[in-house]
Amino acid sequence: MTEATPVKMPTLPDAQTVTEVKHWTDRLFSFRVTRPASLRFRSGEFVMIGLMGDPDPKTGKQKPLLRAYSIASPSWDEELEFYSIKVQDGPLTSKLQHIQPGDEIILRPKPVGTLVHDALLPGKRIWFFATGTGFAPFASLLRDPQTYEDYDEVIITHTCREAGELEYGRELIDDIRQDELLAELIGDGFHEKLKYYPTTTREESAKIGRITDLIRSGEAYEDLGVNPINPADDRAMICGNLAFNLELKAMLEEFGLEEGANSKPAQYVVEKAFLD
Numbered sequence: 001m002t003e004a005t006p007v008k009m010p011t012l013p014d015a016q017t018v019t020e021v022k023h024w025t026d027r028l029f030s031f032r033v034t035r036p037a038s039l040r041f042r043s044g045e046f047v048m049i050g051l052m053g054d055p056d057p058k059t060g061k062q063k064p065l066l067r068a069y070s071i072a073s074p075s076w077d078e079e080l081e082f083y084s085i086k087v088q089d090g091p092l093t094s095k096l097q098h099i100q101p102g103d104e105i106i107l108r109p110k111p112v113g114t115l116v117h118d119a120l121l122p123g124k125r126i127w128f129f130a131t132g133t134g135f136a137p138f139a140s141l142l143r144d145p146q147t148y149e150d151y152d153e154v155i156i157t158h159t160c161r162e163a164g165e166l167e168y169g170r171e172l173i174d175d176i177r178q179d180e181l182l183a184e185l186i187g188d189g190f191h192e193k194l195k196y197y198p199t200t201t202r203e204e205s206a207k208i209g210r211i212t213d214l215i216r217s218g219e220a221y222e223d224l225g226v227n228p229i230n231p232a233d234d235r236a237m238i239c240g241n242l243a244f245n246l247e248l249k250a251m252l253e254e255f256g257l258e259e260g261a262n263s264k265p266a267q268y269v270v271e272k273a274f275l276d
């Protein structure tokens with residue numbers, strides 16, 4: 001006689017199971033969860049995820065506590081990856097930072113967002129500009145074959161306060177350069193199109209400074225060995241804190257690029273990495 005394996009019943013609405021958790025610093029972690037079979041998304045989009053909130057003191061009822069999260073994995077991945085801040089008094093992340101493999105999270109399967117290839121007109125070179133956890137949508141797009149099919153050159157810049165905050169991105173770029181599956185999917189040597197430009201602002205690292213200042217001074221172009229940004233060749237996606245997004249947006253407009261949207265593709269798109 002064979003015994004049936006007990007099937008674990010989900011206890012949360014829209015539940016997905018955590019499969020892996022990695023802590024990068026005391027403020028940053030990443031995790032992977034199962035992917036709903038029906039979930040289709042475009043690399044760069046975000047979904048609402050969360051946990052059940054505390055019981056209401058009067059009724060004892062619990063409501064889902066949800067926040068927007070960029071999907072960091074590419075659309076072909078069988079699991080979903082997220083890259084997260086830990087805000088010590090944050091309603092969600094004060095709890096979410098303690099998840100372990102086997103735990104459940106809530107994931108509303110309705111992906112949306114502007115950081116998608118569909119919102120850009122064809123170009124020769126694409127810039128992904130990130131600060132902090134704004135790297136997450138680009139972790140998805142950098143593993144999407146379309147990124148390398150659509151562009152001759154792919155430049156990812158990541159500005160953080162401290163060097164440790166660059167590690168998730170650095171490891172991901174290293175993995176992309178060695179990934180045999182991606183090379184099979186996209187074509188051998190695809191990663192030669194990829195240029196990675198990490199910078200820090202409050203701690204020593206190989207490159208110090210805000211990317212905005214480094215572009216304005218021309219230092220970034222020199223370091224990367226590329227021509228200045230121009231509207232004929234360049235397309236861009238921006239994801240960072242509000243001040244960064246606004247400053248970079250103004251800079252790109254100055255260079256002659258226009259903002260695009262899903263409904264009206266143009267030369268660059270922007271999304272907030274978090275609400276201030």
Ligand SMILES: Cc1cc2nc3c(=O)[nH]c(=O)nc-3n(C[C@H](O)[C@H](O)[C@H](O)COP(=O)(O)OP(=O)(O)OC[C@H]3O[C@@H](n4cnc5c(N)ncnc54)[C@H](O)[C@@H]3O)c2cc1C
Nearest residue numbers: 067068069070083084085087090091092093133136273274
């Ligand atoms: C479109 C969109 C996509 C997002 N994608 C991600 C993502 O991929 N990863 C992620 O960690 N967060 C992301 N966020 C932020 C996320 O929705 C939550 O704000 C975050 O998880 C903290 O939740 P909380 O309830 O703990 O604190 P909240 O009450 O939401 O935030 C408290 C404060 O913490 C700070 N803060 C919040 N999020 C961040 C952050 N990511 N980086 C630095 N400071 C922050 C802000 O000052 C904020 O006012 C995204 C937000 C938006 C609008």
Ligand SMILES: NC(=O)c1ccc[n+]([C@@H]2O[C@H](COP(=O)([O-])OP(=O)(O)OC[C@H]3O[C@@H](n4cnc5c(N)ncnc54)[C@H](OP(=O)(O)O)[C@@H]3O)[C@@H](O)[C@H]2O)c1
Nearest residue numbers: 131132159160161162200201202210211212241243244247
């Ligand atoms: N990162 C930490 O170590 C740390 C620790 C404790 C608490 N916090 C708090 O957490 C919140 C988020 O911090 P964070 O470090 O994740 O994100 P952040 O404040 O959004 O900063 C991320 C990076 O963006 C840069 N930046 C800010 N404005 C810019 C602009 N206009 N143009 C170009 N670059 C710009 C910052 O440079 P500058 O450094 O030059 O501003 C920094 O390198 C803040 O409220 C902070 O006080 C952060």
